[in-house]
Amino acid sequence: MTLYRMALRQQLVSWLIWVLVIVLGVATVVSAAPAVADSRALVTLLGGLPASMRALMGGPLMVERPVDGYLYVKLVMYLPLLVGIFAGFQASSLLAREMDHRRFDFLLGLPLTRRQLLLARLGALITSQAAMWLATVLALILFMRQQGLHPDVAGYLLVAYSGFLVTLVTSTGAVWASAGARDYGVAARWGLGIAAVPFVYDLAVRIATASKAWRYILPYGYYDPPHLLLTHEFPWASTLVLVAAAAVLTYGAVHAFERREV
Amino acid sequence: MTAAIQAENLQKIYGNGRGVLGIDLDIREGEIFGFLGPNGAGKTTTIRSLLGLTRLTGGRASIAGKDVVRESLDVRRATGYLPGDPALYDNMTGRKHLELALSLRGIRDRRHALGIAERLEVELDRRIRQLSRGNRQKVAILLALAHDPAVLLLDEPTSGLDPLAQDAFRDLLQEEKRRGKTIFFSSHVLPEVEAISDRVGIIRDGRLVAVDSVEGLRQSRLKEVHLRYRGEKPDFTSMTGVRGIEVQADSVRFRIAGGTGALWRLLAEYPPDDITITEPSLEEVFRAYYGGEPS
Numbered sequence: 226m227t228l229y230r231m232a233l234r235q236q237l238v239s240w241l242i243w244v245l246v247i248v249l250g251v252a253t254v255v256s257a258a259p260a261v262a263d264s265r266a267l268v269t270l271l272g273g274l275p276a277s278m279r280a281l282m283g284g285p286l287m288v289e290r291p292v293d294g295y296l297y298v299k300l301v302m303y304l305p306l307l308v309g310i311f312a313g314f315q316a317s318s319l320l321a322r323e324m325d326h327r328r329f330d331f332l333l334g335l336p337l338t339r340r341q342l343l344l345a346r347l348g349a350l351i352t353s354q355a356a357m358w359l360a361t362v363l364a365l366i367l368f369m370r371q372q373g374l375h376p377d378v379a380g381y382l383l384v385a386y387s388g389f390l391v392t393l394v395t396s397t398g399a400v401w402a403s404a405g406a407r408d409y410g411v412a413a414r415w416g417l418g419i420a421a422v423p424f425v426y427d428l429a430v431r432i433a434t435a436s437k438a439w440r441y442i443l444p445y446g447y448y449d450p451p452h453l454l455l456t457h458e459f460p461w462a463s464t465l466v467l468v469a470a471a472a473v474l475t476y477g478a479v480h481a482f483e484r485r486e487v
Numbered sequence: 488m489t490a491a492i493q494a495e496n497l498q499k500i501y502g503n504g505r506g507v508l509g510i511d512l513d514i515r516e517g518e519i520f521g522f523l524g525p526n527g528a529g530k531t532t533t534i535r536s537l538l539g540l541t542r543l544t545g546g547r548a549s550i551a552g553k554d555v556v557r558e559s560l561d562v563r564r565a566t567g568y569l570p571g572d573p574a575l576y577d578n579m580t581g582r583k584h585l586e587l588a589l590s591l592r593g594i595r596d597r598r599h600a601l602g603i604a605e606r607l608e609v610e611l612d613r614r615i616r617q618l619s620r621g622n623r624q625k626v627a628i629l630l631a632l633a634h635d636p637a638v639l640l641l642d643e644p645t646s647g648l649d650p651l652a653q654d655a656f657r658d659l660l661q662e663e664k665r666r667g668k669t670i671f672f673s674s675h676v677l678p679e680v681e682a683i684s685d686r687v688g689i690i691r692d693g694r695l696v697a698v699d700s701v702e703g704l705r706q707s708r709l710k711e712v713h714l715r716y717r718g719e720k721p722d723f724t725s726m727t728g729v730r731g732i733e734v735q736a737d738s739v740r741f742r743i744a745g746g747t748g749a750l751w752r753l754l755a756e757y758p759p760d761d762i763t764i765t766e767p768s769l770e771e772v773f774r775a776y777y778g779g780e781p782s
Contacts, residue, residue, distance in 0.1 A: 334568035334570065335588060
């Protein structure tokens with residue numbers, strides 16, 4: 226617990242900055258949402274798009290609930306990327322920066338295993354991501370209420386949970402990269418890449434005419450806010466797949482860190 | 488006396504072929520062992536290998552009877568470690584570091600640690616980033632000693648300390664020795680090693696080239712002999728161990744290795760007017776190992 230608390234404290238400042246940026250983004254996007262509440266123009270526009278683009282723009286969600294559809298296209302779709310970038314950078318500093326600064330000599334001179342050290346830090350990172358998702362969704366709900374809209378609280382909490390699972394995989398992957406990276410600069414690039422490249426890949430598959438099954442080889446494929454908002458179904462399958470993937474990546478990170486010269 | 492630190496053919500060879508190329512150590516309980524060598528000789532790698540911080544490429548080592556690889560946690564429980572150029576957390580105070588270290592070791596009683604902090608005048612309540620190099624070093628020393636370990640592995644411990652702090656630290660080490668602690672410390676400050684070590688090991692290019700007491704190392708090296716004569720001078724060339732004889736009109740100067748019994752017998756027959764025998768300093772011994780001076 227001591228190591229976990231220490232790691233949480235180390236992340237606090239960057240967490241606050243990142244949350245502030247996301248909340249400001251949420252406020253900006255939500256402030257324009259009332260304008261689309263009764264607009265049929267979006268629905269008309271959507272109707273003229275190819276099927277893949279319609280799906281990308283929220284599909285039935287945009288038709289049935291234009292405000293949520295608008296928020297999805299302008300904000301909610303990108304949240305795993307934004308939180309993922311935070312997770313990627315934090316994950317890379319979790320090990321690689323500490324190794325660069327040779328701080329592990331102090332910690333590993335204590336009776337601690339590398340596994341304990343890594344898991345405590347990863348635990349703190351996962352906690353900070355969960356808190357970031359919660360803060361983001363709470364901000365979204367509060368700003369929607371403040372704008373006189375009626376937020377789908379349960380639906381957005383499910384969206385936050387689903388997004389959290391995606392960033393869980395991103396962060397464990399980035400921690401693995403951090404454990405093996407030559408230095409912090411390399412680890413940070415890996416962290417950013419692990420967050421951004423799968424997002425771009427997912428976007429490309431969604432636009433392309435290729436089979437949508439290709440989406441499910443990377444975590445963003447399991448993030449489907451329109452479906453969650455319309456059905457309120459708990460994403461059991463996503464939970465199973467993404468938690469299993471995170472477990473495998475965590476095992477890999479521990480293994481890499483245990484073999485690593487620090 | 489049992490061995491507190493043992494190493495058999497300890498190897499840590501990096502990709503460039505450098506590192507520690509096979510070291511044997513046998514350091515007894517309650518001993519202060521000085522580990523001498525210039526930068527890059529393998530001192531830090533040896534210490535980190537002994538603590539299990541780096542993966543060995545060969546050989547084995549144990550501390551307090553525990554294998555440094557298989558029982559690494561037990562080794563670190565029994566050991567206080569001061570890294571060379573210790574990196575601490577800039578935004579944490581010394582006290583926070585101390586609390587973290589003691590908490591992770593499961594120690595609640597802070598009295599021993601605070602006693603050391605007082606003796607070394609450690610500034611516990613300032614952030615690390617606000618401390619000078621020497622004061623950071625004091626915090627790091629405190630962290631190594633705080634849990635009252637049986638074995639201390641100290642990498643360049645006096646680096647950055649002012650002379651007064653160095654004195655206080657040496658007194659502390661002597662006290663720890665009297666309390667039965669084993670101390671293994673690396674240094675390239677020769678007078679310091681000379682002053683406090685029971686034995687000294689000299690490492691060169693990853694190999695231990697000499698291990699002996701300070702006195703023993705001096706004895707093994709050449710002594711400088713300078714004799715003044717007004718009358719007849721004896722012939723020293725036939726004496727074993729004598730080198731570099733310079734004969735002047737009224738004096739003879741040479742270097743001699745090993746014991747001086749034969750010299751004294753000859754001098755009894757031919758008593759000189761004046762005699763000076765200079766023992767080599769540890770620095771000269773050290774330079775001889777590094778400079779290739781003939782022994």
